[in-house]
Amino acid sequence: MKNIRNFCIIAHIDHGKSTLADRLLEYTNTISKRDAQAQLLDNMDLERERGITIKSHAIQMNYSLNGEDYIFNLIDTPGHVDFSYEVSRSIAACEGALLIVDASQGIQAQTISNLYLALEHDLEIIPILNKMDLPGAMPEEVKDQIIELIGCKREDIIPASGKTGLGVHEILEAIVSRVPAPKGNETGALQALIFDSVFNSFRGIIAYFKVVHGEIRKGDKVKFIATGKEYIADEVGILKLNQEPRDVVKTGDVGYIISGIKEAREVKVGDTITKVDRPSTDAIQGFEEVKPMVFAGIYPVDTDDFEELRESMHKLQLNDASIVFEPESSAALGFGFRCGFLGMLHMEIIQERLEREFDMTVITTVPNVSYIAHTTRQEVVHVNNPSDLPDPSKIDSVEEPYIKANIITKSEFVGPIMSLCIQKRGIIVNQSYLTSNRVELVFELPMGEIVFDFYDRLKTISKGYASFDYHQIGYRKSDLVRLDIRLNSEPVDALSSLIHRANSYDFGKRICEKLRELIPRQQFEIIIQASIGAKVIARETVKALRKDVTAKCYGGDISRKRKLLEKQKKGKKRMRQVGNVEIPQSAFMAVLKLD
Structure with a gap:
């Protein structure tokens, strides 16, 4: 056990984690030249296309130093703020972390937040200057x-380059000398922490775990503490580039277990595995519950596919434990799910994965955050969906979630960033200069304001230099109203949103104008209105398609033309009573991109 080293790689997005992981695998001869390719651990098509890591990936390497053989368990983690839950899970399975900083960009917001995650778990940090x-x-x-x-000391920082391979041997030696070996009782009762799981259509669910105490053998009867279910370990093994079966996985090692589990709900990330004949009574602590930040409805395009969508969502949840969902129904869209995501990029990735991996085409509604409403009867209502908001006459107050945002940028962009945050109802808390031209700004912002386009706009005005990271700081009272969009006086619940009263008029007007462009013209007139309660605050009209019925009337009395027009008008009116308005998917998405 003293020769095992478990470590993960943490950094801001695009600082070269995956490239450095490739070099480590190459220098320890874990992969042959034939298998080598860039971003080797990113095995999803989406990750390769976008050049980002979405899931953390575990792999085992063998390394010899001074005649001793060591086993390294490496976990490569994502860098984007939306996938920080993956990082927190990986950190729970490690004793050390490589903190990678891009030598041309310096420290950025996500570097700091991932570092704090690692320090909370008492990990040994090895700083590396990459690129x-x-x-x-x-x-x-x-x-x-x-x-x-x-x-740290200046000489502790290892200069490296993932591209040329500079400093890789020094990193491997530092892992051996600085990262502590896992501590655990090799003869004690089995305790293994599940930190990830994947779905395999032939073998069922495969859980990845780290053995903290004891050992697990092939054929053992095991029990999952949180769910209380018992299974037989059909196969256990370690994670190389592919899974390699072993007879036993010992203390301190990272491995996988296949036990023929079919139900996605039976494997919980953060659960503890123990043996049936020699059980450990207590579970391993130190696992945070995931807090979704952004909520949106996901509906199948064809309502018959609802059950299929449910299955797909469960399988996806295995692979990405940070998504939460519950069934809901909408008048406009039928049956679907209310899903909680960690951010907008996360939502986009989930939607794309549903389409690619499960062949499900889905409609996503306008994302929002969850609010707390206090009624005049002293009741507390949790509002995840604008349609859950009680009647305005019964509301005493509404509270919305606030976040603390850390923005690190170059000093020349401070002005535009401040005005963006103030426009989003932000309050500046602190401004400190890290160096002569790098500033850290700390803001308190309403979560609802940053959901749509805040991150994109921040990147635009800072020419890509600002880095952004946030965490929740609780709820505060706000003057919020529900803005309904009505088509021919029928409210479309999928387009309604909760918004601050001061921004509601402007927002309502812009949505109505946008919808007028996007909704195709029908045989009858379509009236688009934005309303707060019964009060209409904006209106646009989509004109009806008309046939020129007076074309055959040339000359003669005006009353003959009037008669034909009146007849047409009656027909249009009757049509409007029976006709319903189809809203294209682009209209739902356009609301997100109003600016």
Whole structure:
């Protein structure tokens, strides 16, 4: 056990984690030249296309130093703020972390937040300065930033380059010398922490775990503590590039178990595995519950596919434990699910994965966050969907979630970023200069304001230099109203949203104008209205398609033309009573991109 090292790689998005992981695998001869490719651990098509890591990936390597053989369990983690739940799970299975900082960009917001996650779990941090081969690298400045952040010695920072392979041997040696071996009782009762799971259509559900105490053998009867279910371990093994079966997985090692589980609900990430004949009574602690930030409805395009969508969602939840969903129904869209996501990118990825991996075409409604409404009868209502909001006459107050946002940027962009945050009802808490031209701004912002397009706009105005990270700080009272969109005086529940009263008029007007462009003209007139309660605040009209019925009347009395027009008008009116308005999918998405 003293020769096992478990570590993960953490960094801001695009600082070269996956490339460095490729080099580590290459230098430890874990992969043959034939299998080598860039971003080797990112095995999803989506990850390769976008060049980002979405899931954390575990792999085992063998390394010899001074005649001793070591086993390394490496977990490569995502860098984007929306996938920080993956990072927190990976950190729970490690004793050390490689903190990678891009030598040309320096420390960014997500670097800091991932570092704090690692420090909370008492991980040994090895700072690495990556991308040293770039012409724009500023090694000395960035080293100063790292020292200020972690308080390490200057010689502890390892200069490296994932592209050229500079410093990789030093990193491997540092892992051996600095990362502590896992502590655990090898002869005690089995305790293994599940940190991930995947679905295989032939073998059922495969759970990835780290053995904290004891050992697990093939054929053992095991029990999952949280669910209380018992299984037989058909196969256990370790994670190389492919899964390799073994007879036993011992203390401190990371491995997988296949036990023929078919139901997605039976495997919970963060659960503890123990043996039936020698059970451990207590579960392993230190697992945070996931807090979804953004809620949106996902509906099948064809209502008959509802059950199929449910299955797909359960299988997806296995692979991505941070998505939460519950069934709901909508008057406009039929049956579907109310889903909680960690952010907008997460929502986009889930939608795309449903389409690719499960062949489900879905409609997504306008995303929002969850609010708390206090009624005049002293009741507390949790509002996840604008349609759950009680009647305005019964509301005493509404509270909305606030976040603390850390934005790190170059000093020349401070002005535009401040005005963006203030426009989004933000309050500045702190502004500190990290170096002469790098500023950290701390804002308190309403969660609802950053859901739509905040991140995109932040990137635009800072030319991609601002990095953004946030965490929730609780609920505060706000003057919020429900804005309904009506088509021919029928409310469309999928388009309604909760919004601050001050922004409602402007927002309502813009939505109506946008819908007028997107809804195709029908045989009858369509009236688009935005209303708060019974009060209409904006209106647009989509004109009806008309045939020129007076074409055959040339000359003669005006009353002959009037008669034909009146007849047409009656027909249009009757048509409007029976006709219903089809809203194209682009209209739902356009609401998100109003700016």
